[in-house]
Amino acid sequence: MLPFLLCCLFTLIVFCRSTSIRQSIGEIRRDLETMWAPRILSEKRLTTLEKLLASKGGAYRTSGINSVFFYLYTGVRFAPVKAERRNFSVGLLLDAPPGGARDQNGKKRAEHWDHSKRLQRGSLIALVLISPGRFQVFLGTTISTGADIGESAKADANTIQLRISFFDAEIELMALRRHPITINSSTYAVLLDNSIMFEAIQPFLRTLQEVEPTSIPFANTISHSGSLDSLQVEPPRYARVPWFRYNLQCLARPGLNIPNLNANDATSVALARQHLVRSSELDPSQADALIGTLTREVSLIQGCVIHSSF
Numbered sequence: 001m002l003p004f005l006l007c008c009l010f011t012l013i014v015f016c017r018s019t020s021i022r023q024s025i026g027e028i029r030r031d032l033e034t035m036w037a038p039r040i041l042s043e044k045r046l047t048t049l050e051k052l053l054a055s056k057g058g059a060y061r062t063s064g065i066n067s068v069f070f071y072l073y074t075g076v077r078f079a080p081v082k083a084e085r086r087n088f089s090v091g092l093l094l095d096a097p098p099g100g101a102r103d104q105n106g107k108k109r110a111e112h113w114d115h116s117k118r119l120q121r122g123s124l125i126a127l128v129l130i131s132p133g134r135f136q137v138f139l140g141t142t143i144s145t146g147a148d149i150g151e152s153a154k155a156d157a158n159t160i161q162l163r164i165s166f167f168d169a170e171i172e173l174m175a176l177r178r179h180p181i182t183i184n185s186s187t188y189a190v191l192l193d194n195s196i197m198f199e200a201i202q203p204f205l206r207t208l209q210e211v212e213p214t215s216i217p218f219a220n221t222i223s224h225s226g227s228l229d230s231l232q233v234e235p236p237r238y239a240r241v242p243w244f245r246y247n248l249q250c251l252a253r254p255g256l257n258i259p260n261l262n263a264n265d266a267t268s269v270a271l272a273r274q275h276l277v278r279s280s281e282l283d284p285s286q287a288d289a290l291i292g293t294l295t296r297e298v299s300l301i302q303g304c305v306i307h308s309s310f
Contacts, residue, residue, distance in 0.1 A: 021126050024070045024192045025137055027062065028128060032135065053188075057097035071118055073097060076127065076189035077182050078175045079161055089143045089163040090175040092127070094191060096153065096160050104157060110150035117195065119162060121145045124198040127164070127171065131187040140166035141198045218298055233296040235263035246294055248272060251280040263295040 031049035052058050052072050061069045079091025096102050100112035119125070119142055129136040144162040152161035166172060174181070181189040208216065238244065245260035252258045256279035262268035269291060276287040293299040 021124060021139065021192065021194055021196070023066075023068050024060070024194055025126060025128065027060065027068055028190070028192070029135065032130065036132075053185075053190075055098055056095040070195075071097070071193045073191040073193070074188070075159075075182055076191050077180065078178055081172065081175045082163065087165060088172050088175075089165050090140075090172060091161060091163050092191065094160050094162070096156075096158050101153065101160065102157050106154040106157070109153040109157060110147075113146045113150035113153055113160070116146055116149075119144070119146075119149060119193055120195070120197070122197050122199050123193060124196045125164065125194075126192040127166070127189060128192065129181055129189050138166050138168050138171040140164040140171075233298055235295050236297050239263040239295070246272075248276065248280075251276065251282065253279060253281065256280075261291075261294060269295055 028049060031047040034047050035050060046054075048060055048062070049072075052060060053074055057072055057074045059069065060072045061067070073094040075093070075095035077093050079093050082089050082091065096109075101109060101116075103109050103112065113119075121142055121144065123142045125140055125142060127138045127140065129138075141164070142162060143165050149160050149162050152159075181187075234240070239246075240263075245262055247260055248258040252275075258275040258279050259268070259271055261272040273287055273291050276282050276290065277284050280287070282290065289299075289301045289303075293301065
């Protein structure tokens with residue numbers, strides 16, 4: 001059970017550290033707060049959302065440590081609902097995004113979607129309904145294939161159609177009533193696609209829901225919310241056993257000594273770090289990475305690719 005839970009943890013971390021739906025929605029919220037707040041003319045710099053609304057969709061990207069990247073589709077409105085084997089699927093009409101999806105040749109538009117990695121069947125998507133005083137998000141998975149979207153694109157260079165299986169019945173009722181969700185510049189809907197395949201993570205998420213919380217490895221770490229700067233990561237459980245010490249002598253250069261490391265003693269940790277830099281072949285950054293790994297339950301080490309010839 002433990003190896004599978006560790007696999008669940010790894011998958012969840014990869015899912016969360018990539019541009020997740022939650023991060024994407026957060027960016028949209030921040031843009032809306034800026035758009036809705038009073039701005040004087042000299043401060044009215046367009047947000048990324050405003051730029052994409054003007055261009056009728058495209059790639060949403062930011063820079064920096066917590067950068068995000070996802071595709072945003074505009075002009076979302078309902079197409080007819082269809083009964084599937086297990087549930088309903090909701091048809092959506094979207095503005096065709098910039099690029100090959102708007103080619104004047106219908107065959108080329110179809111080929112674009114046939115080979116596209118966007119809006120793939122089974123992708124987890126978010127439909128965001130925006131209007132004054134309302135911000136609603138509905139999650140679902142795409143039912144349409146690239147060929148289905150391409151077939152719809154043949155008829156119109158400006159519009160595509162796809163089918164979504166939503167998790168919430170509320171949006172299905174809205175679709176049955178053909179509720180208008182894109183009306184004007186203040187009341188509209190957008191679709192977010194992060195290229196996350198829901199079926200790939202569903203078994204792990206289901207397992208994490210069913211197991212006892214105390215049996216999940218590193219539960220305190222993965223359940224932490226907010227900035228990771230304030231997260232206190234304990235030493236590994238085995239390193240917290242009294243009298244446990246790491247023997248680092250194997251890293252020492254001939255004739256030199258490196259003291260044992262007590263992961264629970266700050267003085268011992270600082271001393272081991274100093275000796276590793278002075279008495280081993282490790283440089284300071286490598287020594288820091290090693291000490292960090294030995295003294296924390298969870299560590300993330302990043303380094304450049306080393307090119308070697310043999």
